[in-house]
Amino acid sequence: MTGYEEFKKEIMSLTGIDLNAYKERQMKRRISTLCSKYGFHNYEDFYQDLRRNKEHQAQFLNYLTINVSEFYRNPMQWQVLETKIIPELLQGHKDSLKIWSAACSTGDEPYTIVMMLKERFPHVKVTLKATDIDNEVLAAAKQGCYSDKSILNLPPAYVSKYFHRQENGKYLLSEEIKRCVEFQQHNLLSDAYDTNYDLIVCRNVLIYFTEEAKMEVFKRFHHSLRPNGYLFIGSTEQILQAKNIHFESKYSFFYKKLVE
Numbered sequence: 001m002t003g004y005e006e007f008k009k010e011i012m013s014l015t016g017i018d019l020n021a022y023k024e025r026q027m028k029r030r031i032s033t034l035c036s037k038y039g040f041h042n043y044e045d046f047y048q049d050l051r052r053n054k055e056h057q058a059q060f061l062n063y064l065t066i067n068v069s070e071f072y073r074n075p076m077q078w079q080v081l082e083t084k085i086i087p088e089l090l091q092g093h094k095d096s097l098k099i100w101s102a103a104c105s106t107g108d109e110p111y112t113i114v115m116m117l118k119e120r121f122p123h124v125k126v127t128l129k130a131t132d133i134d135n136e137v138l139a140a141a142k143q144g145c146y147s148d149k150s151i152l153n154l155p156p157a158y159v160s161k162y163f164h165r166q167e168n169g170k171y172l173l174s175e176e177i178k179r180c181v182e183f184q185q186h187n188l189l190s191d192a193y194d195t196n197y198d199l200i201v202c203r204n205v206l207i208y209f210t211e212e213a214k215m216e217v218f219k220r221f222h223h224s225l226r227p228n229g230y231l232f233i234g235s236t237e238q239i240l241q242a243k244n245i246h247f248e249s250k251y252s253f254f255y256k257k258l259v260e
């Protein structure tokens, strides 16, 4: 193996992750940081190590996919969700919602949705699937144990009602909230997408994808939403020329599926 092109191919067959879909400069920088951290100086030696050392392989995937998250991240946007989007989705005496939290990392985002709906729309029946490519973050999500940093933005009333502070200073989420979310491994770039969602939340992952990969994912989200359903994206993201793919930018970071 001589360079990055071959390394990408080998990583694809080893892990199923297509590095071509991620922005190259950023990926190369992250890969070379980790490569030097493990004491290797070229892609070949690094790849051979990843092949043999499952722990390094898991760390590599974890590091590559950047899984920082927090509860109620960007509070203003959650307020728009609560006061505008959810009431609109429930119009016409609708009393159930089908929601997908894609690239959910450690679960902070789907659990925020559950708490908000329980508090503000207690009569609504919710089906919430949360997915991520990384099994390690999914395992942490199912455990539901968080640092004080993760819950910093969460309204204090939610913290006292739904978390139990442990002796080690961590906050354990209540079973009542945990059992409302179904976690599943899913690669946005290669797995099938379910359909008929009222709301898809996918924040702070598409920024790492190339423009082509991102556009493909937006089109597939469009197909997965029911007519007039919403896509909620991250605070540094936007869909360029959204109308071309039949989305309307209704509020910042919220795109409504137009009926074709």
Ligand SMILES: C[S@@+](CC[C@H](N)C(=O)[O-])C[C@H]1O[C@@H](n2cnc3c(N)ncnc32)[C@H](O)[C@@H]1O
Residues within 6 Å of the ligand: 065, 066, 067, 068, 069, 070, 073, 102, 103, 104, 105, 106, 108, 109, 131, 132, 133, 134, 137, 186, 187, 188, 189, 202, 203, 204, 205, 234
């Ligand atoms: C920065 S976190 C975002 C977490 C959460 N959505 C938020 O905004 O707080 C990005 C997540 O995307 C996941 N990810 C990266 N590539 C992915 C892919 N191809 N398919 C699904 N998830 C992916 C990572 O594992 C990571 O957990």
